[in-house]
Amino acid sequence: MNQQEIHTLRQLMEYEAGRTAPPKSFPTLPDIPGGRYTDPRFFELEKQHIWRKTWLLAAHIDEVPEPGCFMLWEKAGQPVVIVHAESGTINAFYNTCSHRGAPVVTEPSGKRARLTCKYHGWSYTHDGELVGMRDPEDFRDLDFSCRGLKRVRCERFGNLIFINFDPHAPTLIEWLGPIANEWQEFQFDKCRLAGRHIFDLKCNWKIAMEANTEVYHVPSIHPKTVAQMLDHRRNVNTLYANGHGRMIAPGRDAGSQLRETMTPKNIRLIDTVGVIGRTCTQSYGIFPNWVSPLSDRSIPPLLFWPTSINTCRLETWTMVHDWGDGPAPELTDMWTVETDSGVELGAVLQEDTQFGEWIQKSMESYGFQGVPLSYQEARIYHWNQFADRMIGIDNIPPELRVAQVIGEEWIYPNDPRIALMREGLAAAG
Ligand code: FES
Ligand SMILES: [Fe+2]
CATH class of the missing domain: 3.90.380.10 (Naphthalene 1,2-dioxygenase Alpha Subunit; Chain A, domain 1)
Structure with a gap:
């Protein structure tokens, strides 16, 4: 001022x-x-x-301080997992496996090399890409590239992590004006x-x-x-x-x-x-x-x-x-x-x-x-x-x-x- x-x-x-x-x-x-x-x-x-x-304030960087750290976030009624990727980016996804909807994490927070669904073992990178599954030969024409985790908008203001479920929303900075x-x-x-x-x-x-x-x-x-x-x-x-x-x-x-x-x-x-x-x-x-x-x-x-x-x-x-x-x-x-x-x-x-x-x-x-x-x-x-x-x-x-x-x-x-x-x-x- x-x-x-x-x-x-x-x-x-x-x-x-x-x-x-x-x-x-x-x-x-x-x-x-x-x-x-x-x-x-x-x-x-x-x-x-x-x-x-x-835009909803969801988390602080101290809660996912290093690559691999994740936390569950469900305060807005939607199942969301927030993940710190290797690149330093903070990502958010629906905590919903692309196979049959089981969660990819069930703990409130933790650290993992991959997000792996416990139901049938599909596994995802911290950027949400599907990179592994058991018995892939039993699926016909399954395109891995369209079966990643579904992304939720996630932007930072300093150390704060905000979430927005609307793909068409303005950016966080535009929103704050x-x-x-x-x-x-x-x-x-x-x-x-x-x-x-x-x-x-x-x-x-x-x-x-x-x-x-x-x-x-x-x-x-x-x-x-x-x-x-x-x-x-x-x-x-x-x-x-x-x-x-x-x-x-x-x-x-x-x-x-x-x-x-x-x-x-x-x-x-x-x-x-x-x-x-x-x-x-x-x-x-x-x-x-x-x-x-x-x-x-x-x-x-x-x-x-x-x-x-x-x-x-x-x-x-x-x-x-x-x-x-x-x-x-x-x-x-x-x-x-x-x-x-x-x-x-x-x-x-x-x-x-x-x-x-x-x-x-x-x-x-x-x-x-x-x-x-x-x-x-x-x-x-x-x-x-x-x-x-x-x-x-x-x-x-x-x-x-x-x-x-x-x-x-x-x-x-x-x-x-x-x-x-x-x-x-x-x-x-
Ligand atoms: S529901 Fe996740 S692997 Fe089947
Ligand atoms: Fe008051």
């Missing part, structure tokens, strides 16, 4: 703190239909058009995986994710944690193409001790991170299911995966800057605490997830009407609006659609607040 951008952002923080209504060109947001969280038709549309067509540039300062090619945990929640995945996509809730449910750390009235939301969003809220001194407690210990700071990442809470939502507050201390994405229409899985990651040669430092996970009964969600995420099951029950009740969102919650609306475009508006039953009311003028780099703010400054000056 250059000096001019930082200056504008600081001014926008003051604009947000001083306004007495939403910015005048910001649209009225119609209610989000409750059926989007409860209707099996919408769940199926998400499966076909969102989970199947978008300007965010790919904004993230250069975090040195994703040097981040190491310090911790990852899974928690099952009893609510639709979007209910859980939306708790991390606005700051309106902060004073109510985080009075002793997040509210101490950030000034929610000075929060600046930015909406990006492809449904992505960003929030930047200035830090409060009162929260510095807490920030220390939540920070992994013994880490190297990411010294290229600018003043905003060092002093504010800067969090990105990457469509469809990634939310991450990035700072000079850590890169800790939260990922939300549906397991059914009314249950989901929260995956917490903590990544820190490369610790260099030598043993890994003793790391404290950003999101979790270790207790006698195992790893549990830390205070902030316990607060964020506490109402999920209740909200799900409410949304399934006869009395639920819809979700009215405020300007502070604009990123949630923007996400839903883009979700409908991803699904194809005509594919959605009319009662489950959201109206497309946030126009291009609100999508980065456009921002009508800048002109409003300057008008205000000129009037005041």
